Amino acid sequence: MKYGILVFICFAVTLLSCKNDDNGGPDAIPPSLLSDVAPEDDETIREFLNTHFYNYEEFETPPEGFDYRIVIDTIAGENADKRPLMEDAESVTVNVSSSFLGLNAGEEDIAHKLYYIEVREGEGGSPTYADSTFVKYEGSLLNGTTFDQNPDFLWQVLPFSVRGYANGIAQMKAGTPDQIIDNPDGTYNITNSGIGLIIMPSGLGYFNSPTTSVIPRYAPLVFRVELGLFVEDTxxxxxxxxxxxxxxxxxxxxxxxxxxxxxxxxxxxxxxxxxxxxxxxxxxxxxxxxxxxxxxxxxxxxxxxxxxxxxxxxxx
Incomplete structure (x- = not known):
């Protein structure tokens, strides 16, 4: 009996020692600063772009039955002579304030570099980050792990997506309505759509609050996108x-x-x-x-x- 009481007392003391004097809860690790994470993410992304390539040769000379899917692989071994993503990548700078991510650090307009590659330029116009778009997409981590995808075209209103995705798609060109092919299975193809890659730092993605356990905190993201159509001046x-x-x-x-x-x-x-x-x-x-x-x-x-x-x- 005495032993049981002693265990209970030790357990209670342990609980009390974990409490925060200010709010009565366990100490929480504060979110990292945007100004710290942004340059770290950029270094990671640049390393990825310099050590990986996509199947550009298939896009340049499409083989019979090619599905126009972007495949990324490491530059090594028999692929040692491939052209790195960095050679095709362009970038834009997007300023992010901590309040945009629901943080209270008070940081304003921290520069984040967004990289994109227009693998196949569409024959239509370009949407803005405020428009509604008809897209296929696949979101993954830099290591290739997929966290979200939609293999068929669907309408997305860009302001409701993460900022890097919206700003990346705004750099692309869409297809045109006269090139829509209605497939027997109810899906669509748009023969002159735009196809591209968007590579973003975590501050333009989910930062410290990912929507799924597949995405780690502060993870840069890659999106493969096919931009079919968009509604101008949505x-x-x-x-x-x-x-x-x-x-x-x-x-x-x-x-x-x-x-x-x-x-x-x-x-x-x-x-x-x-x-x-x-x-x-x-x-x-x-x-x-x-x-x-x-x-x-x-x-x-x-x-x-x-x-x-x-x-x-x-x-x-």
Whole structure:
């Protein structure tokens, strides 16, 4: 009996010693800083690009029955003379603030380099990061482990994906509607679609909060993408303002533009590209930018001439 009491006391002491004096819970490891992880990720990605290649020879001279799937392998052995991904890769810089990832570190505009390779250029136009796209995709880690894929075309509204994916697809060209092939099994092919690779640092992906256990924290990601079509000037809330124009601060991120955040508690849940009444004045945005016949007026009306169009001005 005494032994049992002693064990209980030791167990209780152990529990108490693990508690945090501030919140009564176990000590948590704070998230890493974007400014620390970004350069580490870039070094890792550059190493990957310099030591791997894709099946570019098959894309240059497609064999009979080629499925136009990108295959990545290591430059070694019989593949020692292959052209590294780095030679084909282009890059863009995307600034990320910690608040975008739900972090409170207070970091602003930390540069992240996004790499992409347009393996086959599409014959159509390019979407923006705010558009709806018709795509096939496969997401994987740098080691090739797949965490998500969709082998058939589906519609995706890019703002609802991770930033690196949206910004990467915006560098590509799509196919055209006149090249759609309707297959007997209900799937589609688009013969002049764009096919490419997107390689992103974790700050443009899931950073410290991956959506699946397959993705480690702070993991750079690779996406193989086939871009079939896109909706030009996608208007997600059908308010007459293209979603790309609802990025008021021009930072490439649509979820921090919310004109009526301080005016209407209910509307504060909806950022402008999802809000049909952007200024919360009770008059739909579409009505504030249209004439009596329903035609959209451009430039957008500004009744008091203060430089803020009526649809963003609750006083007009």
């Amino acid at each position: 208007d997600s809330d059908n308010d007459g303002i293209p979603s790309i124009e609802e990025d008021l601060n021009g930072n490439g991120y649509l979820f921090d533009d919310n004109t009526d955040f301080d005016l209407e508690p209910f509307n504060s849940r909806l950022t402008n590209f999802r809000d049909a009444d952007d200024d919360g004045d009770g008059i739909p945005t579409r009505d504030e930018i249209s004439d009596d016949d329903g035609n959209i007026i451009t430039p957008y009306p500004d009744a008091d001439g203060d430089g803020t169009p009526d649809y963003l001005d609750p006083d007009n």
